[in-house]
Amino acid sequence: MQKVISRPPRGTDDQAEQALCEAELLALEASYCSHGDTVHYTNPPKIFERAEGTFLYDADGKEYLDLQMWYSAVNFGYRNERLNAAVRRQLDRLPQVASQYLHREKIELATIIARDAEQKFGSKGRVHFNVGGSQAIEDSLKLVRNFKNGKSLMFAFEGGYHGRTLGASAITSSYRYRRRYGHFGDRAHFLPFPYHFRGPKGMSKEEYGHHCVKQFERLFESEYNGVWDPKVGEAEYAAFYVEPIQGTGGYVIPPKNFFLELKRVLDERGILLVVDEIQMGFYRTGKLWSIEHFGVKPDAIVFGKALTNGLNPLAGVWAREELINPTIFPPGSTHSTFNANPMGTAVALEAMKMMRETDYETMVMEKGAYLLEGLKDLKRRYPIVGDVDGLGMALRMEICEPHDSFTPSKAIVDRMVDAGLKGDIEVDGRSYGLVLDIGGYYKNVVTLAPSLHISQSEMDLSLQLLDRVLYRVSKE
Numbered sequence: 001m002q003k004v005i006s007r008p009p010r011g012t013d014d015q016a017e018q019a020l021c022e023a024e025l026l027a028l029e030a031s032y033c034s035h036g037d038t039v040h041y042t043n044p045p046k047i048f049e050r051a052e053g054t055f056l057y058d059a060d061g062k063e064y065l066d067l068q069m070w071y072s073a074v075n076f077g078y079r080n081e082r083l084n085a086a087v088r089r090q091l092d093r094l095p096q097v098a099s100q101y102l103h104r105e106k107i108e109l110a111t112i113i114a115r116d117a118e119q120k121f122g123s124k125g126r127v128h129f130n131v132g133g134s135q136a137i138e139d140s141l142k143l144v145r146n147f148k149n150g151k152s153l154m155f156a157f158e159g160g161y162h163g164r165t166l167g168a169s170a171i172t173s174s175y176r177y178r179r180r181y182g183h184f185g186d187r188a189h190f191l192p193f194p195y196h197f198r199g200p201k202g203m204s205k206e207e208y209g210h211h212c213v214k215q216f217e218r219l220f221e222s223e224y225n226g227v228w229d230p231k232v233g234e235a236e237y238a239a240f241y242v243e244p245i246q247g248t249g250g251y252v253i254p255p256k257n258f259f260l261e262l263k264r265v266l267d268e269r270g271i272l273l274v275v276d277e278i279q280m281g282f283y284r285t286g287k288l289w290s291i292e293h294f295g296v297k298p299d300a301i302v303f304g305k306a307l308t309n310g311l312n313p314l315a316g317v318w319a320r321e322e323l324i325n326p327t328i329f330p331p332g333s334t335h336s337t338f339n340a341n342p343m344g345t346a347v348a349l350e351a352m353k354m355m356r357e358t359d360y361e362t363m364v365m366e367k368g369a370y371l372l373e374g375l376k377d378l379k380r381r382y383p384i385v386g387d388v389d390g391l392g393m394a395l396r397m398e399i400c401e402p403h404d405s406f407t408p409s410k411a412i413v414d415r416m417v418d419a420g421l422k423g424d425i426e427v428d429g430r431s432y433g434l435v436l437d438i439g440g441y442y443k444n445v446v447t448l449a450p451s452l453h454i455s456q457s458e459m460d461l462s463l464q465l466l467d468r469v470l471y472r473v474s475k476e
């Protein structure tokens, strides 16, 4: 094992030995790595060596255009110079400090996020840090349960994903993530999300959104519907957890009226709105928070991923003062060693400054519109593309059986992912690979999350590569 790790990287002239090395690594991975902390979408799993901008490179130097950017953790491009420099500066100054002491980056970062929220949503609030998205979701559950006097039941959406720690899995729709482990927290009550493409026929997007809210509202009509005590005017449920655009669920975009109508019901019934922005935050959809597209005021926002551009892990929760002030949520409520680590807060602070100084809103909406036009063109040309949609640079391409362009086809999407990873797609005499991510209720959606810094020529290349991949799998 030592021998493999200590070998220097090989050049492209040494391909036979390189292949052996990769095979050795894969054999070691098969033997010594837990597979519980990863997802082996492809067989064998792909090993990458280097990254730059919008591209990943394997050991042979083959370049792969990445259209998923670590599930939106790397919104600002691989090896972003400005953000990497912030990491280096912090490394040379104050890389470690116990979280019982303070450091300026944590305070400044919390202030920027809280003031921005106060200006947008009209509520003073505070920011609470942890290391990963799931951990921040856990912290938000504590905040909500504490504020609601221990009420532990939550509403969440079918197709929703909030992480895989025990509490987060309980409010994530897939039973698959809970099946082996028994129940630790209370399982959420899951309600339909307005997924129009697969909704009932004959309704507009807005009508379907309205219909979903009405179905939810029906629960409060009588005490016998199981959630509401009309005698005291109290719901059994503390909060509704929502992703404004469903991420793992396949980048499903609800109609504009949906959250306004939903929030009206929540306000009437005294139920909190917790918005999970872990995947769609930080300008993925053209706004800092994707909920800003919908004109509602959240009680709490949970964020992670692109906050540090995927560098030192950091995630967090913003919540209204009533939920999070130190009298109600005292010191030590969720303390964890690495929670507001200085490397993470330093790069996040720089990222927030960069977001304030750059007009990401215009840039993302323009690039997203260009890419969506390209996807619409592909849909016109390939019957396996059943639906395309997008908000900012969160774009979806739903892959279906060609006979009806509707029956979901996971098998074709799997072939698309494999075709991309072969690294042999020819464009203008050059070979490329393409990195794609799969999502969706039927695992048949290509969820496209390009770098927000992608150039015009790279966008054109992306569409050409998608075209070649669709052509290839359509002919197989």
Ligand SMILES: Cc1ncc(COP(=O)(O)O)c(C=O)c1O
Residues within 6 Å of the ligand: 071, 132, 133, 134, 135, 137, 161, 162, 163, 164, 243, 247, 248, 276, 277, 278, 279, 280, 304, 305
């Ligand atoms: C919407 C959403 N919530 C929560 C999570 C969990 O975050 P993490 O994987 O950092 O624990 C994810 C991760 O993909 C996510 O997309």
